[in-house]
Amino acid sequence: MTAPGMGRRASPWLLVACGATIVTLSMGARQAFGLFMVPIAQDVGVDRAAFGLAIAIQNLLFGLVQPSVGALADRYGAGRTIAAGGLVYAAGLAATATAGSAAGVNVSLGVLVGLALAGTTFVVILGAVGRVVPAERRGRAFGIVTAGGSIGQCLVVPAVQTLIEGLGWRTTLYVLAGLMLLVVALARGVTGRAAAPDAAAPGADFGLRAAAGHSGFWLLNAGFFVCGFHIAFLSTHLPAYLSDRGVDAAIGAAALAVIGLFNVFGSYFFGYCGDRYRKKHVLAWLYLARAAVIALFLLAPLGATSALLFAAAIGFLWLGTVPLTSGLVGEIFGMRNLSLLFGVVFMSHQFGSFFGAWAAGWSYTATGDYDQAWLASIALALIAAALHWPIRDTPLGTAARAD
Template identity: 45%
Template sequence: MKSPTDRLPWPLLLCAAAVMGMALGTRHAQGLFMLPLLGERGWGRETFALAQGLQTLVWGALQPLTGWLADRYGAARVIATGCVVYAAGLLLEATATSPAHLALGAGLLTGLGLTATTFATIYSALSRAVEPAQRGAALGWAGGLAGFFQFLLVPLAHSGIAAWGWSAALQALAAMALGCALAGMQVRDRPGEAATLDQSLGALLRTALTQRDFWLLNAGFMACGFQLAFLGVHLPAYLRDAGLGPQAGVHAMALIALANAIGIYYAGRLGERYRRSHLLSALYALRSLAMLLFISLPLSLSTLYVFAWVMGLTWLGTVPLTSGVLAQLFGVRYLGTMFGLVFLGHQLGGFLGAWLGGRLFDVSGSYTAMWAIAIGLGVVSSLLHLPIRDRTVGLGAQPA
């Protein structure tokens, strides 16, 4: 007898992972572009941080709409269109001659592209495309493979910057994003077929908005966005300021991406065996502890690499677990929309993490306050996830 893993639709998973790996890997490498871009243009760090914060905010604000379009009309066309928009944003970023130009490309357009090429759209499509018993394995494998592709993009982006300059490297990433539109067209799901009862979206939203667990999940996810955006945008610069040099940032971001591939996979699989809300609580607690130890111990390459590895293991492992909690609570018929709503909280936190990091640095010349805020929010998030009850409340919900 074949196992559920043997019956997984591997071509679908590989295409989904390629798109998500491209989108997240390109975003993950943005911190490598900050100092060379700003050095050539003569802008302050707040300029780059504001563009990245705008990207995060657009990603969150428009994610429910993009998720609904994928839920309603199918994911393939939405994902392919998102790849084209993402490519346009990267091209504008590569040729930006003013802060407004940078904000349009690196902020608005790439943020819009991310809504169609990442978690809400792809995970909801996979959740509808496979049987419930395969869902944990499908999300784990897709996320893990995407994380591995993300890991590969970090040294590739650094090598591109060194060989061609930051602008040409961004243009190469834009060409890759455009090519991923072909893979996106293959991520076909079954829109509208997942629910056993025909519950309207309006009724589901009214149910969700009255549920304490929905709001706890929203509030807790905000801390995740804050921490990841702060580290993704500012960690390479923080390390350079500390005297470790540009290679340290590259190696740290690459280690985070590699460990992230492992963390996403095992988070998805562990979610099949243990309560997802408790696993989320543990991840946030571990992440905050890692940050506290990192800034408390003397900074060295050894402490940096251990920190990067631990952070990577917890980096995006929160996503399949959060998606799984939502599937348990509200079913998979409108999972893209529901995840988009929760993801809005994540991205509000991400906007603050990216922009506030640059703002506080320009004012104080230090990231000390940002580390303290990130650690405190992680502790709060860990506590918020403990009382979440993993049980069905939406009509027509299916087990995750």
């Protein structure tokens, strides 16, 4: 008999497969938006500053509405939330194809797509996966879903460039809108919502009030802010940094592709580690590894080889934080409100992304180089490692275990 409030129970690994495919499509399209900057500027007269504002609006909304969208998924079901997000995503892309001004691009690519991303990416899908996959395999399942974002970076982005060259940017946006309708269809495989809490089970499920009073929740927020800072800084400014130092521009583009490729392996690996070891310790070591990789990159002679080796190493560490952080939230507070609680943590990630992209650019304008941004990245990684170690990771309502 189906548990109250759950609806039809999906096959765990079918749900994982559908969820990973949805993330591949939604994040793959998002990571290709930069390819539209030049053709939109040429055809519509939207300059780069206006286009950048649309992407900034998109990222901020993506983070700001994520807790609310996560709460809707917890209450009404992930499948319904994803389907609604897919429809809004398709509408936003189609509207961008018809936009004739900066205001139109800001509303379509900025507002509509930003809202849609909150319903079609990690937070909602990981919440659904966490409720159906057994605890001992949950980390690996989270890692597979997370890897979908980088598979999209490897597959969707090159395909979009080919379509723009062959069909034009407007038709390509319509093709992407059609792919978002496929997301709506795949949402049927991501079914169910949170079950009613079992009052007899200690520490089973806790909401935002309990999380707000738990120091570990705020430490996770701080750590994920650092993750967002790193990712936005590198994805936005690494190609320019390499170009400034005389490295061919093609290497900068290749470095981003290598980051995406190696993240596929890293996401699964760290999800696997989260099933075997205490997640807070794995997170601490991951951030220490980031600090070491960045420091070695700055100390080594810069060239094409060192740039690609750095991309491979940092790519392996890129989004391994997602299965570990979301898994730790679920481990402490239970699965019932995972989409809401991880949505709050993800919002912190997006704030970090904003500062990683903006502050690094501001620092470059003020000083003429990225030195301060690189040093800040190392310092923040060390701080994040220190913040994760003292987190109380025992499920609420149970006795604490010794470190």
